[in-house]
Amino acid sequence: MNVLVTGGAGYIGSHVVAVLHAAGHHPVVLDNFSHSRPEVVQKLERLTGAKIPLVQADVRDDQAVLTALKIHEVEAVIHLAGLKVVGESFTDPLEYYEVNVHGTAVLARALEAAGVFHLVFSSSAAVYGKSDTLPVNESQRLDPAHPYGRSKWHAEQILADLAASDERWHLVGLRYFNPVGCHPSVLIGEAxxxxxxxxxxxxxxxxxxxxxxxxxxxxxxxxxxxxxxRDFIHVMDLAQGHLTALDYLVQHSGWDVFNLGTGxxxxxxxxxxxxxxxxxxxxxxxxxxxxxxxxxxxxxxxxxAHQILGWVARHDxxxxxxxxxxxxxxxxxxxx
Ligand SMILES: NC(=O)c1ccc[n+]([C@@H]2O[C@H](COP(=O)([O-])OP(=O)(O)OC[C@H]3O[C@@H](n4cnc5c(N)ncnc54)[C@H](O)[C@@H]3O)[C@@H](O)[C@H]2O)c1
Incomplete structure (x- = not known):
């Protein structure tokens, strides 16, 4: 599939791009480089031996996103573009809501206009907040402890409402725990x-x-x-989780969420x-x-994730x- 990866030059996104390519998909990176560098895409090209199309744009720029979806004949999107620093979200909550919530809504609108209805969303274990029981499962009450977590929660709600409004949507949210490590090539990792x-x-x-x-x-x-x-998860396991979610999406409409951690x-x-x-x-x-x-x-x-996606983390x-x-x-x- 031609897969647009928003935030594809970032830490997790770059590993997702590498794994998508290795599985035979055609990833396209969309990134505004607010928190990453274009060199990452060059490194991905070295690593994969393939040309990785790059769109330098903000995910909130609906026209740029729509054009990218059309030009690259995108069939599915993995949406990782976002802000993630908890402390910063306390001091600048509006920025977090603008990028993480509004950005998701703008992207969804552009997808609808382009007729692309398959999306994997990068959510976070932060949506749970203080858990009543451990380990945390997906049906647990959501009570995020900070604006960052709340921004992911609101974005999830937008996607859930969207799926309920139109059965053409195939949407999955992945709630990541704590990604660590780097690609085995040691060419890409956390900036x-x-x-x-x-x-x-x-x-x-x-x-x-x-x-x-x-x-x-x-x-x-x-x-x-x-x-x-905390539950630390190797970024390669996490990236692999996106592949399995993509396979799942093709078969299943609606909205669903999965934890990605080691347990x-x-x-x-x-x-x-x-x-x-x-x-x-x-x-x-x-x-x-x-x-x-x-x-x-x-x-x-x-x-x-194990039972429905057939996914399990392999790295201890x-x-x-x-x-x-x-x-x-x-x-x-x-x-x-
Ligand atoms: N790293 C973690 O611990 C963690 C845990 C849970 C969830 N997440 C989520 O996973 C996603 C990726 O995280 P990461 O660790 O790779 O972060 P990252 O900062 O390395 O990557 C995010 C990428 O998105 C880009 N970006 C940011 N705002 C953008 C915008 N408005 N338009 C276009 N591109 C934009 C950045 O330039 C960067 O390349 C984020 O949405 C984050 O909230 C991360």
Missing amino acids: PSEIASNLMPAVARVAAGWQSEVEVFGQDYPTVDGTGV RGVSVLELIAAFEQACGHSLAYRIASRRPGDIAASFADVTK LADQCASAWAWQQALSAAPS
């Missing part, structure tokens, strides 16, 4: 400018000597060791210990106070740390 607030890259920076210690936000949570517990909760201290194994030396950390919007624990019930924590360390070493070796 260093984008990683400040995520744990794994922060740990990798300490391992590389870029930072003196890992800040651990809170050690008084009701968890195994008092630190936050295993890992504490911050457990992750640091696993990374020490990967990099071969100990890592300094310091306990800091909790951050606004953080919750104690979140990990996925992945039964639905050791693989994830090895991959994140390989990427950090590549960044360290790159000329600044």
Whole structure:
């Protein structure tokens, strides 16, 4: 299929493009490069050995999107273009609603005009917020703890309403847990400018000597060791999940959501210990106070994705740390 990948130059999008190409699809990247660089697309071309068509546009630019859909004869869209930094969403909520919610509505309108009714939407485990029960399953009450999570929730609601209004729509939302690691080629990964607030890259920076210690936000949570517990998922597993969702979409109309995680909760201290194994030396950390919007624990019930999509994450924590360390070493070796 010809698949438009919005946000295709970003961290997850670039891996989705690589996996789509490897599966025989024809990905087209649409990105405004607000949080990525055009070089990523060149790297994707090196990696795939194929020309990857690129549309530099904002997803809120309906005419540009419509033109891209027509010119590239797009049959399905994977919509990853969005903003994702929780802290920033508290200080600039409007920007988050404009890009993540309005952007999704504009895209959907353009799809309708072009007669393209197949869409995979990049949602987040952040839609759950503080969960009543763990692991978190898809039918759980949604109660996002911050504007970012609420923006994803609203975008999901738009898509659910759309599917209910017209049976031509085939829509799937993927609720990602915490993506980490990079492509096995180590050519693409998470951009260093984008990683400040995520744990794994922060740990990798300490391992590389870029930072003196890992800040651990809170050690008084009701968890195994008092630190936050999350479900880390290798970005290649996540990218693979999009392929299976695309296969599913072709067969199924309506709207549905799936968790993409490993199903295993890992504490911050457990992750640091696993990374020490990967990099071969100990890592300094310091306990800091909790951050606004953080919750104690979140990990996925992945039964639905397994049973309906036939998808399961294959990479364990050791693989994830090895991959994140390989990427950090590549960044360290790159000329600044
Ligand atoms: N990384 C995570 O931890 C995580 C977790 C859950 C969900 N998500 C969601 O997955 C998606 C991709 O995340 P990522 O980690 O790859 O982030 P990223 O910032 O690396 O990628 C997002 C891409 O979208 C582009 N973009 C942003 N606004 C745009 C706009 N208005 N028009 C066109 N392009 C635009 C950026 O330039 C970037 O290339 C996001 O929607 C994010 O909310 C990410």
